[in-house]
Amino acid sequence: MLTKTQVTGEVVTVYLKGELDHHTARRMREAIDAAVELNMPSLLVxxxxxxxxxxxxxxxxxxxxxxxxxxxxxxxxxxxxxxAIYKIMRLAGMERLATLQSKA
Amino acid sequence: MEIINKFQLTILSRSANEGFARSTVAAFASQLDPTLEEISDIKTAVSEAVTNCIVHGYQNEFGKIYISGEITSSGELRVKIRDKGCGIENIEKAMEPLFTTVGGERAGLGFAVMESFTDRIKVRSTVGKGTTVLLVKRIKPRFGSKNG
Structure with a gap:
């Protein structure tokens, strides 16, 4: 399993696991989209x-x-x-689309 | 500048080989005693270049991807990633951030990431013949490291 989903009220949290590249992105994407479509969250984590x-x-x-x-x-x-992942997110300006939080 | 070690690897342009390619190059680079950050930079740049061969070079066909690496006496890692796919018509345009020809969910950031995560990149391409990307990363010598 590359993902695990948790639903709490209007918040859907999807836990991703493994390496995220062109090969694995499709399966992760499908799992996230299925969770969003089913639960219609106000916040996706x-x-x-x-x-x-x-x-x-x-x-x-x-x-x-x-x-x-x-x-x-x-x-x-x-x-x-x-x-390393934070570095790519920042390079791509993802902080303009989402709130970003580093690993504790 | 002397070349002290080299490798060659040929893989099929299957997406399952992306992880194999970047891990192999990272294992080769480990002889230079890189930091975790440097290893991560190398893996990311290689992953982008190999994905470009698969997604853009060969598109819906399978072809071979030729990867070769060299380590120089000055602590430089040079990785060449070549495909015999469709080639790039306008390299300058292709290297612009967010530019992509395939749509879908490709971010168009492949070359921007390669540039940002290495010290130098060179792209050579001929339409109908293929593309070669050279990635150069200098590994900073650390106290007590053995680059030999």
Missing amino acids: LDFSEVGFMDSSGIGLVMGRYRILSKTGAQLHIQGLSP
């Missing part, structure tokens, strides 16, 4: 604590989810970012 690697495929994934959420005015929060 993507947890990267167990993502060991991410390239720009992860940026495409975040941008795509932001587009979907913005149709209903829902917010996006990204947490558990390792220094």
Whole structure:
């Protein structure tokens, strides 16, 4: 399993696991979209604590989810970012689309 | 500048090989005693270049991706990633951040990430013949490191 979903009220948290690249992005994307469609959250939290690697495929994934959420005015929060993943998120300007939080 | 070690690797342009390619290059680079950050930078840049071969170079076909690496006596890692795919018509345009020809959920940041995570990148391409990307990363010598 590359993802695990938790629903608390209007908040959907999806825990991603493994390496996020062009090969794995599709399955992660489908799981997130299914959870969003089913629960229609006002806040989607993507947890990267167990993502060991991410390239720009992860940026495409975040941008795509932001587009979907913005149709209903829902917010996006990204947490558990390792220094390497945080670096790519910042390079791509993702802090303009979502709140970013590093790994504790 | 002397080349002290090199490798060659040929893989099929299947997305399942993206992880294999970046991990192999990272393992080769580990001889230079890089920091975790430097290893992560190398893996990310290689992943972008290999994904470009798969997504853009060969598109819906399978072809071979040729990866070669060299370590120099000055502590430089040079990785060449080549495909024999469709080639790039306008390299300057292709290297612009957010530019992408495939749509979907590609962010168009591949070259921007490669540039940002290495010290130098060079792209050579001929339409209909393929593309070669050279990634150069200098690994800073650390106290007690053995680059030999």
